[in-house]
Amino acid sequence: MNNILNYLSLWALPALLLLILTAGIIKKVPIYEEFTSGAKDGFKIAINIIPYLIAIIVGISMLRASGAIEIMANIFAPILLKFNIPADILPLTIVRSLSGSAALGVFSDIANSLGPDNYATKLAAIMVGSSETTFYVLAVYFGAVKIAKIRYALIVGLLADLIGIIAAIFVCQWMFA
Amino acid sequence: MNYIFYLLIIFSIIIGAINGKLQDVVNAIMDGADLSVKVAFSLIGIMAFWLGIMRIAEKSGIIDWISKILKPITKVLFNEIPPESPAIGDIAMNFTANAFGLSNAATPFGIKAMEELQTENKNKKSASNSMCMFLGMNTAGFQLIPTTVLAVLVGIGYKNPTEIIAPTLLVTTIAFVSAIVLSKLFEKLWKPQLQDNIQGGNER
Known part of the structure; x- marks a missing residue:
């Protein structure tokens, strides 16, 4: 099963390229000209999102530097400990919505210090593997179209993250405890 | 966003x-x-590359074709945009790329989809229901194989790293479905501002 999945992952991109380029040639699309004119927008979009990225990434870097994440983790600690959640997991539950690289860092820390057989390593792996960095996605996607009023988008993203954390805890307990 | x-x-x-x-x-x-x-x-660089490929996919009719296949699903999820909108094809490409863990390719597809959704948006500064739905689905991060996590586990000598694939997939599916349900729920409770409020009284 895993081999099939790995195989699919490896071939997803090349297959997509083959399909699109071949379809273009068959339909007599001037693929080189269309490619270059489409690619032109890449620079523009990347530059456009910079202000939005700066607002979010600076804000989150400041928050992480202030030690607020540890404080929040401590506030939630009593609730999580009731469900037998290892204390090492606490910062991860908060950081995974804020910064992808930081979440991966915390996970590597847990994995390296506690080792492969630890329950916390498994739970952390599932938590990191099942989430996307909500704040980053928000900044990039809404930044690219200059949306400033995000309505309920962040609330939905964070609630889904919370549901993901709870689901990860239950699934991990059910499978590995 | 101002308050955040x-x-x-x-x-x-x-x-x-x-x-x-x-x-x-x-x-x-x-x-x-x-x-x-x-x-x-x-x-x-990677964005320019995939946007170039996307343009070919658009001109050769692949995007339209995907949009047609997904019409029954997208009609429910993105009910305010016309079913023949190229946004549907872009959204589908974004999810395919995400599912296979190709986030480098997924981002340009997603941005392209957002731009298409923006053309249907009535107030260009305020996110439409479809945009919030699309964003919610993306923040849930649906992925078939968590490649980076597996790499770390292999690195520490985890005996059977693939055993976490199934539970991760289950959790990410739960989060993904919740994001969709929550977006639909909030869409009814939190109506879009059609007029730009210059005083900014009600801004988020």
């Missing part, structure tokens, strides 16, 4: 001061700004 930005910064400064980490907080401004530009610049 304000709270992030004020909260960081106050907590940093209490913790005696104010210097770190100040340094984080520089580091964060620097990182933002690096992230944006590192996107340029």
